[in-house]
Amino acid sequence: MSKVLYIKANPKDNASSRTFRISESFIEAYKGSHPNDEIITLDLYKEKIDFLAYESVTKHGKPEPGQAENDPILKYASQFVGADKYVFAEPLWNLGIPAILKAYIDYICVTGITFTYTAEGAKGLCENKKAVNIAARGGLYSEGFMATLEMGDKYLRTILGFLGISDIQTIAAEGLDIVGADVDGIVQHAIKQAQDMATNF
Numbered sequence: 204m205s206k207v208l209y210i211k212a213n214p215k216d217n218a219s220s221r222t223f224r225i226s227e228s229f230i231e232a233y234k235g236s237h238p239n240d241e242i243i244t245l246d247l248y249k250e251k252i253d254f255l256a257y258e259s260v261t262k263h264g265k266p267e268p269g270q271a272e273n274d275p276i277l278k279y280a281s282q283f284v285g286a287d288k289y290v291f292a293e294p295l296w297n298l299g300i301p302a303i304l305k306a307y308i309d310y311i312c313v314t315g316i317t318f319t320y321t322a323e324g325a326k327g328l329c330e331n332k333k334a335v336n337i338a339a340r341g342g343l344y345s346e347g348f349m350a351t352l353e354m355g356d357k358y359l360r361t362i363l364g365f366l367g368i369s370d371i372q373t374i375a376a377e378g379l380d381i382v383g384a385d386v387d388g389i390v391q392h393a394i395k396q397a398q399d400m401a402t403n404f
Contacts, residue, residue, distance in 0.1 A: 289335070
């Protein structure tokens with residue numbers, strides 16, 4: 204049995220978020236294909252994830268054994284490393300990820316929990332895990348010049364790789380804000396892609 208951590212980073216609800224229409228379809232399809240797996244939903248806005256304060260940053264040294272699970276800051280890193288698979292769902296905002304998702308990443312990057320330092324440098328402690336990133340984008344960022352401006356999926360892939368996760372897939376619904384775009388058609392295509400991917404995730 205695998206444990207899936209479903210990380211949602213959008214203030215909109217499931218019905219009004221194009222991102223969540225796709226990610227919720229992924230999760231439902233995943234449940235159908237993996238009925239015995241545990242899915243933990245972490246809505247960052249409902250969690251009220253905030254930026255790390257001084258007191259929080261000081262906890263990011265090497266925590267004592269057993270400290271992380273019950274600590275209001277370190278519990279997110281403990282939860283993250285305890286999962287086997289990750290589903291990220293967020294819109295592309297201003298060429299990057301929403302600030303709340305970056306804040307969450309600052310919570311989970313903790314020395315001694317999700318990564319460590321060795322004589323050769325930093326080493327991720329989340330190896331042999333996999334992730335999918337589901338993103339909605341107003342423009343077209345998958346090729347050409349605009350691809351050089353896309354920093355959301357690139358950042359997630361980079362930081363997850365730093366933590367030891369190399370098996371990463373992306374589902375992107377693009378061009379949603381272009382005048383005349385078939386928004387429903389684009390979203391439906393992404394939903395079909397998500398449902399197909401969920402079967403073997």
